[in-house]
Amino acid sequence: MVAGNAKALRLVTTLADVAREADVDLSTVSRVLRNDPRTRVAERTRDRILGAAERLGYVANANARSLVRRQTMTIGLLIPTIGGFIYSDVVRGAGDSARERGYLLVVADTSGTGSAEESFHSLVREGRVDGLLIASGQLTDVIERGLTSGIGNCVILNRQIKGGLPSIIEDDELGMALGVTELIDAGHRRIVCLAGPRNVDTTRRRAKGFSRSMRSHGIPVSAADVIYSGFDEADGFSGMSQVLRLSPRPSAVAVGSLATAIGAMAACRERGVRIPEDMSMVAFHDAPIAEFLSPPLTTVAMPLYELGRQAMDLMHDRLQGVEVPQLTRVQSPPPILRRRRSVAAPRHD
Amino acid sequence: MVAGNAKALRLVTTLADVAREADVDLSTVSRVLRNDPRTRVAERTRDRILGAAERLGYVANANARSLVRRQTMTIGLLIPTIGGFIYSDVVRGAGDSARERGYLLVVADTSGTGSAEESFHSLVREGRVDGLLIASGQLTDVIERGLTSGIGNCVILNRQIKGGLPSIIEDDELGMALGVTELIDAGHRRIVCLAGPRNVDTTRRRAKGFSRSMRSHGIPVSAADVIYSGFDEADGFSGMSQVLRLSPRPSAVAVGSLATAIGAMAACRERGVRIPEDMSMVAFHDAPIAEFLSPPLTTVAMPLYELGRQAMDLMHDRLQGVEVPQLTRVQSPPPILRRRRSVAAPRHD
DNA sequence: CTGTTAGCGCCTTCAG
DNA sequence: CTGAAGGCGCTAACAG
Numbered sequence: 001m002v003a004g005n006a007k008a009l010r011l012v013t014t015l016a017d018v019a020r021e022a023d024v025d026l027s028t029v030s031r032v033l034r035n036d037p038r039t040r041v042a043e044r045t046r047d048r049i050l051g052a053a054e055r056l057g058y059v060a061n062a063n064a065r066s067l068v069r070r071q072t073m074t075i076g077l078l079i080p081t082i083g084g085f086i087y088s089d090v091v092r093g094a095g096d097s098a099r100e101r102g103y104l105l106v107v108a109d110t111s112g113t114g115s116a117e118e119s120f121h122s123l124v125r126e127g128r129v130d131g132l133l134i135a136s137g138q139l140t141d142v143i144e145r146g147l148t149s150g151i152g153n154c155v156i157l158n159r160q161i162k163g164g165l166p167s168i169i170e171d172d173e174l175g176m177a178l179g180v181t182e183l184i185d186a187g188h189r190r191i192v193c194l195a196g197p198r199n200v201d202t203t204r205r206r207a208k209g210f211s212r213s214m215r216s217h218g219i220p221v222s223a224a225d226v227i228y229s230g231f232d233e234a235d236g237f238s239g240m241s242q243v244l245r246l247s248p249r250p251s252a253v254a255v256g257s258l259a260t261a262i263g264a265m266a267a268c269r270e271r272g273v274r275i276p277e278d279m280s281m282v283a284f285h286d287a288p289i290a291e292f293l294s295p296p297l298t299t300v301a302m303p304l305y306e307l308g309r310q311a312m313d314l315m316h317d318r319l320q321g322v323e324v325p326q327l328t329r330v331q332s333p334p335p336i337l338r339r340r341r342s343v344a345a346p347r348h349d
Numbered sequence: 350m351v352a353g354n355a356k357a358l359r360l361v362t363t364l365a366d367v368a369r370e371a372d373v374d375l376s377t378v379s380r381v382l383r384n385d386p387r388t389r390v391a392e393r394t395r396d397r398i399l400g401a402a403e404r405l406g407y408v409a410n411a412n413a414r415s416l417v418r419r420q421t422m423t424i425g426l427l428i429p430t431i432g433g434f435i436y437s438d439v440v441r442g443a444g445d446s447a448r449e450r451g452y453l454l455v456v457a458d459t460s461g462t463g464s465a466e467e468s469f470h471s472l473v474r475e476g477r478v479d480g481l482l483i484a485s486g487q488l489t490d491v492i493e494r495g496l497t498s499g500i501g502n503c504v505i506l507n508r509q510i511k512g513g514l515p516s517i518i519e520d521d522e523l524g525m526a527l528g529v530t531e532l533i534d535a536g537h538r539r540i541v542c543l544a545g546p547r548n549v550d551t552t553r554r555r556a557k558g559f560s561r562s563m564r565s566h567g568i569p570v571s572a573a574d575v576i577y578s579g580f581d582e583a584d585g586f587s588g589m590s591q592v593l594r595l596s597p598r599p600s601a602v603a604v605g606s607l608a609t610a611i612g613a614m615a616a617c618r619e620r621g622v623r624i625p626e627d628m629s630m631v632a633f634h635d636a637p638i639a640e641f642l643s644p645p646l647t648t649v650a651m652p653l654y655e656l657g658r659q660a661m662d663l664m665h666d667r668l669q670g671v672e673v674p675q676l677t678r679v680q681s682p683p684p685i686l687r688r689r690r691s692v693a694a695p696r697h698d
Numbered sequence: 699c700t701g702t703t704a705g706c707g708c709c710t711t712c713a714g
Numbered sequence: 715c716t717g718a719a720g721g722c723g724c725t726a727a728c729a730g
Contacts, residue, residue: 363723383725385726414724
């Protein structure tokens with residue numbers, strides 16, 4: 001009475017069910033449903049099969065298919081924390097490209113402790129995905145320190161990495177230079193860069209953009225002009241607090257991320273430093289919120305949608321056996337400076 | 350020369366490889382590696398097997414396992430857009446619970462057109478997940494309109510839904526009442542609720558909390574006291590603009606989401622309406638950013654981490670065959686009012 | 699204690 | 715144009 005139960009409650013219809021219903025062999029059903037180009041099927045049988053499949057609500061099982069085809073048609077994306085300003089665009093870009101190519105994109109959040117490596121394991125090593133897009137610095141670090149097994153089809157987003165893994169980066173240097181130039185053009189000379197964490201690739205590139213722009217305008221820069229902090233609001237607050245203690249106090253600051261800038265604005269407010277009257281500010285990265293801050297923030301909008309999209313394109317190439325370069329730069333569009341109201345001429349210049 | 354290539358480049362080691370290396374049957378390897386409690390294996394063979402597996406870097410293939418076990422040990426989570434303030438907590442909660450139970454959580458962003466249904470299809474119907482947590486109103490609507498096949502193991506987050514699908518909700522009504530009470534306690538009487546989109550369940554519950562709190566304090570409410578808009582910054586801006594045109598102008602506003610509140614603050618600023626001097630404000634939902642706004646925003650912090658976690662717990666029960674109620678309320682902790690500086694006594698009272 | 703045997707659901711030669 | 719047969723990598727009885 002209980003025996004055979006497992007079979008009895010198999011509710012999903014399989015190829016065999018459709019075959020029975022259509023009175024053909026299941027291999028024929030498989031061909032028809034996949035539109036196998038190598039086989040021509042009689043119009044009548046095809047209709048019969050299609051009808052039966054429809055009637056039974058047949059959907060092919062991805063696991064069985066993956067097992068034999070040795071590919072899952074799904075790509076993973078690792079991001080450090082869902083909810084960051086910049087990731088939504090990256091995810092949309094990667095998702096759109098994936099969909100167009102018949103792939104499924106699944107994303108995993110690596111904010112929990114150890115979850116970066118765990119996700120990597122479950123997704124890649126256990127064969128749940130064909131490839132992994134890695135936008136999580138945390139995991140990138142692990143890989144750089146020697147995790148080498150099974151990292152075949154990975155693409156690193158916006159980090160350069162030792163060890164031959166392909167990566168795709170935006171032109172952070174140019175982006176930051178754009179922002180700094182805006183400050184310089186407004187008349188500022190004493191400008192400080194409130195950058196992200198020290199020794200992180202993106203921080204380095206943005207800091208470089210800062211220095212480059214300064215120097216190319218004939219303004220000397222010293223190491224002290226770059227203040228390192230983290231990437232969130234609280235980091236921005238403390239970082240900016242440092243900046244405000246500097247003497248002479250800079251008249252403008254170029255901030256390494258939008259969240260940091262929001263914290264930095266709060267620090268200014270608390271000290272009674274008005275933006276832009278007493279302090280001009282540009283932020284690296286843009287999001288709808290920038291428009292609604294006080295004052296609306298001048299930002300550098302990086303092509304993050306394109307970053308996601310092109311990362312996926314790269315992955316697709318790799319999966320097709322196309323050789324992909326070890327370092328790719330996101331192709332157009334270039335970063336855009338969104339002028340709002342956080343930049344003004346310096347007061348005592 | 351090219352023939353047999355497919356086999357040749359099979360780089361992953363299988364059970365058979367380990368079995369060969371350890372000179373035992375592959376079923377034994379399977380047992381040992383799974384720690385099958387029903388079989389006792391000689392210490393020596395076990396060591397041999399473990400050694401071989403280690404040496405060969407064996408990792409079980411998830412697809413093959415899923416195929417036979419008829420379960421994938423992965424749960425999907427659908428969210429409307431990665432990058433919203435509230436989703437990071439939900440994802441963390443769900444992810445933590447999943448991990449503790451040996452499940453993998455994958456999230457899919459349903460912001461693209463049609464991608465909600467597509468994701469649902471690829472994940473659930475094609476058998477890539479054992480269950481789906483749905484926090485995407487978009488998909489909820491589709492389901493409510495009649496998508497019924499294969500929705501066996503779904504849990505709806507923070508939406509009540511017709512049709513018997515289990516859902517878990519927080520006490521939005523209480524949360525909003527908390528915020529409104531704070532306003533009333535500060536002395537406000539003319540208070541407006543800037544709610545989300547009309548006809549959405551969460552909006553309705555928050556609006557109800559508003560009315561309830563008002564009435565319980567003896568303040569009459571009319572339908573006109575609830576202004577409907579959307580859930581993002583721009584919606585908040587336009588919604589608040591409407592509020593500011595009201596006459597008599599309210600002295601306080603209870604806003605239905607954090608993003609909306611940020612837009613609303615901007616609208617006030619533009620009109621020269623100072624917060625909290627001319628207008629008090631509380632927002633539903635909290636995130637680190639609230640602390641850094643101008644002024645720091647008084648918010649109602651909902652237990653979103655718990656929502657995610659308990660949704661996953663519910664899913665787990667369901668997967669274990671435990672009966673789950675059609676409607677669950679998130680258990681403790683209750684919403685917390687985070688007092689910051691956006692509420693003050695009204696001016697002309 | 700360990701090996702043998704059947705599949706899971708699907709794809710893919712190879713015959714007919 | 716269609717059917718038969720083998721196998722993807724793994725698990726789970728059932729024997730020994």
